Amino acid sequence: MAMPERNVVEAINNALTEEMERDPRVMLLGLDVGRLGGVFRTTSGLIEKYGASRVVDTPLAEASIIGASLGLAVSGMVPVAEIQFLGFTAQAFHQIGPQLGKYRHRSRGRYHAQVTIRAPFGGGIRSPEFHSDAVEAQFVQSPGIKVVMPSNPYDAKGMLLEAIRDPDPVLFCEPDRLYRLYRMEVPDGDYTVPFGKAVVAREGKDVTLVAWSAAVELCQRAAAKLAEEDIEASIVDLRTLVPLDVETLVNAVAATGRCVIVHEAPLSAGFGAEVAATLAEEAFYDLDAPIARVASWDIPFPPASMEHWYLPSVDRVVEAAKRTAAA
Amino acid sequence: MAMPERNVVEAINNALTEEMERDPRVMLLGLDVGRLGGVFRTTSGLIEKYGASRVVDTPLAEASIIGASLGLAVSGMVPVAEIQFLGFTAQAFHQIGPQLGKYRHRSRGRYHAQVTIRAPFGGGIRSPEFHSDAVEAQFVQSPGIKVVMPSNPYDAKGMLLEAIRDPDPVLFCEPDRLYRLYRMEVPDGDYTVPFGKAVVAREGKDVTLVAWSAAVELCQRAAAKLAEEDIEASIVDLRTLVPLDVETLVNAVAATGRCVIVHEAPLSAGFGAEVAATLAEEAFYDLDAPIARVASWDIPFPPASMEHWYLPSVDRVVEAAKRTAAA
Amino acid sequence: MAIMAETRLMTLQPDGKLLKGARPSMDEEFLLDALRWMLLSRLYDEKVIGLQRQGRFGVYSPGLGQEASIVGSSMALDPERDWIVPQYRELMAIVRHGYPLEKITATYMGKTTEATRIPEGVNVLPTQVALAAQLPQAVGLAWGLKLQGKDAVVMAYIGDGGSSEGDFHEALNLAGVQKVPIVFFMQNNQWAISTPRSLQSATPSFSLRAAGYGFPGVEVDGNDIFAVYQAAVEAVRRARAGDGPTLIESVTYRMGFHNTTDNPSRYEDKEQRADFERRDPIDRVVRYLRSLGLLDEQREDNLRAEVSAEVDRVIEAAAAEPGVRPDGMFDNVYERPPARVLKQREQFRGSNGNA
Amino acid sequence: MAIMAETRLMTLQPDGKLLKGARPSMDEEFLLDALRWMLLSRLYDEKVIGLQRQGRFGVYSPGLGQEASIVGSSMALDPERDWIVPQYRELMAIVRHGYPLEKITATYMGKTTEATRIPEGVNVLPTQVALAAQLPQAVGLAWGLKLQGKDAVVMAYIGDGGSSEGDFHEALNLAGVQKVPIVFFMQNNQWAISTPRSLQSATPSFSLRAAGYGFPGVEVDGNDIFAVYQAAVEAVRRARAGDGPTLIESVTYRMGFHNTTDNPSRYEDKEQRADFERRDPIDRVVRYLRSLGLLDEQREDNLRAEVSAEVDRVIEAAAAEPGVRPDGMFDNVYERPPARVLKQREQFRGSNGNA
Numbered sequence A, B: 001m002a003m004p005e006r007n008v009v010e011a012i013n014n015a016l017t018e019e020m021e022r023d024p025r026v027m028l029l030g031l032d033v034g035r036l037g038g039v040f041r042t043t044s045g046l047i048e049k050y051g052a053s054r055v056v057d058t059p060l061a062e063a064s065i066i067g068a069s070l071g072l073a074v075s076g077m078v079p080v081a082e083i084q085f086l087g088f089t090a091q092a093f094h095q096i097g098p099q100l101g102k103y104r105h106r107s108r109g110r111y112h113a114q115v116t117i118r119a120p121f122g123g124g125i126r127s128p129e130f131h132s133d134a135v136e137a138q139f140v141q142s143p144g145i146k147v148v149m150p151s152n153p154y155d156a157k158g159m160l161l162e163a164i165r166d167p168d169p170v171l172f173c174e175p176d177r178l179y180r181l182y183r184m185e186v187p188d189g190d191y192t193v194p195f196g197k198a199v200v201a202r203e204g205k206d207v208t209l210v211a212w213s214a215a216v217e218l219c220q221r222a223a224a225k226l227a228e229e230d231i232e233a234s235i236v237d238l239r240t241l242v243p244l245d246v247e248t249l250v251n252a253v254a255a256t257g258r259c260v261i262v263h264e265a266p267l268s269a270g271f272g273a274e275v276a277a278t279l280a281e282e283a284f285y286d287l288d289a290p291i292a293r294v295a296s297w298d299i300p301f302p303p304a305s306m307e308h309w310y311l312p313s314v315d316r317v318v319e320a321a322k323r324t325a326a327a
Numbered sequence C, D: 001m002a003i004m005a006e007t008r009l010m011t012l013q014p015d016g017k018l019l020k021g022a023r024p025s026m027d028e029e030f031l032l033d034a035l036r037w038m039l040l041s042r043l044y045d046e047k048v049i050g051l052q053r054q055g056r057f058g059v060y061s062p063g064l065g066q067e068a069s070i071v072g073s074s075m076a077l078d079p080e081r082d083w084i085v086p087q088y089r090e091l092m093a094i095v096r097h098g099y100p101l102e103k104i105t106a107t108y109m110g111k112t113t114e115a116t117r118i119p120e121g122v123n124v125l126p127t128q129v130a131l132a133a134q135l136p137q138a139v140g141l142a143w144g145l146k147l148q149g150k151d152a153v154v155m156a157y158i159g160d161g162g163s164s165e166g167d168f169h170e171a172l173n174l175a176g177v178q179k180v181p182i183v184f185f186m187q188n189n190q191w192a193i194s195t196p197r198s199l200q201s202a203t204p205s206f207s208l209r210a211a212g213y214g215f216p217g218v219e220v221d222g223n224d225i226f227a228v229y230q231a232a233v234e235a236v237r238r239a240r241a242g243d244g245p246t247l248i249e250s251v252t253y254r255m256g257f258h259n260t261t262d263n264p265s266r267y268e269d270k271e272q273r274a275d276f277e278r279r280d281p282i283d284r285v286v287r288y289l290r291s292l293g294l295l296d297e298q299r300e301d302n303l304r305a306e307v308s309a310e311v312d313r314v315i316e317a318a319a320a321e322p323g324v325r326p327d328g329m330f331d332n333v334y335e336r337p338p339a340r341v342l343k344q345r346e347q348f349r350g351s352n353g354n355a
């Protein structure tokens, strides 16, 4: 029998369904996650299956969604909260890093905060203001929160299951541009993808591209184009920013001596900076060329009609990779 | 006549007094800035001079302090908002980066947001939870906001005046550990310290320490100790993170070929990462050793009785500098 | 102490008859003007939804069904001195206040140049996507205008959904303390995307919240232009007199979808919808004007044709506006941009061949 | 519709006499127990302020003057099944609920080991420094207990200052919608550091806010232990019966400083203070008990001596607790720590010579 194929939306929906079936403590809460099934339909069908007390359309108030999730976790539930778009984590910012991330520490281990925050993000789908903002790095500065960035349907399911079961709080960022871009084999039933294990998504000897989330797909396209010019790029998909898999990263970059980091967030203080800094310390002697970063510009996300000029593009990745490979 | 000497609190108070005198549009708002004169007394005496409509004790609600400041700026006032401790910018996070930072852009230039946010921060004074958190890097990911980190009384006055007059919004972070540590010459009357101009605070040929805010003072102590062992460290005080003075930074690091970055924020995704990444791209060929970072650990700020183990220390800076100089 | 939430204000009944003993709050000429604005709102909505389906228009949230609420509130303002701080579903309010519809339309058509921005002298802030974030800003604006002795009132819009955000609370509380000249106008259209009013709050009336901030709250039939206008005029008067803020809850119904990406059939209650359809704000005025002999089929058709032609003209004009300039995205971020941003712009210009 | 804010509830007058027609809400034994707790609160405060001045105690916010409010509210709870979610000025409430005073004292003395944490089985959350952040958390806790069919009520504390935060609004609104078993107990002690009640909100009573969330609000004389207890018992009863949340505004006065770094003489109103001094919550009970012949000077002195000895014992025990373990700061951050954090701990251990 052929393995079922799923896109990211279906993979997430499948993971949530199976986990709610398996563990009665799991509940979903957020804006429009119930009757509507989420603005992207990731929670479609769940309220029908598990009822309005386990799939909860909350009032429009992000801080309370996260704060309540923390309290629900303390009570013994396992909440999966949805923030409708990652940009609106700003409204809940004080409940995420300082509270959720520190709760175990603040209670000296008495309480933990087994909460998963799901949030779509990223450009390329012509969303309104704030909806596309790639602010993942802001949460890396909040110790206690794991930051998880799946780049494909298989990882989306396996990492979401891992996130829900992780006793530590997890921010699970969903690449909305990839939601329905393609399907791949995603098995029914239980499996998890562990955190802190980056993967080499493509082998190549000339230059190493480092990315996460939708930028991995961008790098794949760039690598295909580079291959036409006989430049073989390897691609490291970090998968999780916290925990960071320094070993895989350092080895993959050391192998080519050349590194281009690609992300959707603006350049300055994006997580690419942490990647570069880590390499500049831990892979220093293996580097043969300056570390390049291809990112969005240090300006606000522009209106939809301009987003393709703002986001990192295949051309920009190719150009940086060629420059780096030749340096 | 001798020039007056001031500590950081006095320098800030002096800057605010002179600017309120000079420009009737300038007003202060925040928690306890009026009758109490601020929890650190930086605004002492101002309500008596300028009245309760220009020095406003607000309700306890950080998001409204910033949101209202934006509206006040649109109306033609020049607000200087105080967030009682930088950690509580989290409560106002959605009003800072996404709103204040983007308002000019969102209105396509019709409105600007000439707002200064003052906020004390930093460890070493045994404050309660959240009060010491060094979260400056989170705002670097918010294009539109300038991030200003004075390290001494002279700069504190000059950069605060520059901040208030800058038509762009500025986050002005005050190193509370230095507030009353020492006095230096701070002239009466008008002067400004421009943004985007780092300064070499100490010359040295063996290794370059890069820091900002209170960490500069730490580096001075470390450099003195290093000098005893015949290692001459130069110190770059970045002064502002946005704008970043890449030129001074790159030149100073190129001069020694060795760099240690020191900051109070936790290591991962701290602004030190951006500094290292910038150097790994723009000073790559001048680097002779891995770039080291000395920062707080990737854990929540601990209780007061443990903070000296958590924060970067002279010993840790010395150790990293020796290792880097010898590499 | 006893705090009374005023009973829901209503003047004009769904059948177009005045409530017994009620007096219309607008004279006939003004009412005809209001009707014209309401029709413009509705016909524009209908037209641009079509354009959106053709891919010529951005994501759009129509005001369908809320025309009395949108138009009636804004007509209480003086565009010369008062200000509007919108959420995003009050299009004709800001147009009536002076922001040219062509410019807004051009923006929705992807033309985000400075030519389409809010013109100097038009007292309107940008629409707000981050719900409720506009409210503390509106309070600051009203506060600043008061400090500068300006005779101005700010009207700030918010939805039933947005009213659950912390910013709502912080803003209203600050407004009460500083007694600023502001009217908080809440369009309770029963929905926040798919989330019904009943899941948004357990309060029997949002207007009750005002007492918690020390100023009056009033609930009005938001599909009754007379009631909306009357409440707004009274609130503006109070604000202008220095008596501080008012919260108006305008009870209406979102007859369209949340926005052009939404499909309400997944969640909408058919009966509730049918009930509000009977309470259509435009029909109500038309019936009233007909009963007075001030409108007949012919005049109504003419009016609709006129308004429809205006919509066409606006869309044509907007379509003819110059498109975006790629490096325009670097404009207006800073007045004094960091060197790194300038360098990035150069880099972008270099690779995109446009300067 | 008319929403009535109950008139401020009061039973025991400042002179120690019952209000005409009022009945005490506690029997005599229970009242003596309450007095004991109030005295413990006051004597502890006085003692540790002294310790703090000697540098032996951390930054501390005393409950001076608020003892009836703190003790009376918590005595309505059953520690076996109910939960307390504190802000930070309710020390004896959480002690009465089961969190040993020795452990709390040791924490203030810098001993932040796991031995000092809230013991398993004690239904108390950590004190909250980020004001109002505890409220959405408390709502989630109550919600989860309800979902799991537990017969538990959550009492969440908040100050007049903290009530201005957006989290206050979001939490109360969510609590109303989900009808969770919670009591929001606000200690309106007239100050948020130096900011007076009058600048915190223009509302005539914070209890009025409850109507905006669809549940009852009540204002009580927070220096009257009978009134506080009565309101709390009734609110707990409602919550336990499934009738949802209540907001209690306990009107009291912060007789001490904000915390040990504060100096109220810069801002305090002498008259207001004097007025509240006359309304001291402990004096009131003492007068009442004396009038009933249940307390005389001798018994009172004995009680004070007993309580004072207990405070000494607690402080001694706390001082004897083991100190911090430096690398303990790495504990309890994650259950499954990232490799980088483990590496940092090794690095730290290496340089600090303690493992």
Ligand SMILES: Cc1ncc(C[n+]2csc(CCOP(=O)(O)OP(=O)(O)O)c2C)c(N)n1
Pocket: A031, A060, A084, A088, A091, C061, C089, C129, C130, C131, C158, C159, C160, C161, C162, C163, C187, C189, C191, C192, C193, C254, C258
């Ligand atoms: C802070 C924030 N959270 C979520 C969203 C996504 N969102 C956009 S509109 C909307 C519903 C708004 O409802 P309401 O305030 O009632 O306004 P209406 O659309 O009914 O006019 C939501 C949830 C947003 N724009 N901002």
Ligand SMILES: Cc1ncc(C[n+]2csc(CCOP(=O)(O)OP(=O)(O)O)c2C)c(N)n1
Pocket: B031, B060, B084, B088, B091, D061, D089, D129, D130, D131, D158, D159, D160, D161, D162, D163, D189, D191, D192, D193, D254, D258
């Ligand atoms: C979010 C946040 N902002 C500011 C502070 C600083 N702060 C600590 S206590 C306090 C006043 C609190 O007043 P209130 O809530 O009335 O409690 P009280 O101290 O009177 O018991 C302030 C402003 C804080 N701890 N948290």
Ligand SMILES: [Mg+2]
Pocket: C159, C160, C161, C187, C188, C189, C190, C191, C192, C193
């Ligand atoms: Mg709505």
Ligand SMILES: [Mg+2]
Pocket: D159, D160, D161, D187, D188, D189, D190, D191, D192, D193
């Ligand atoms: Mg208080």
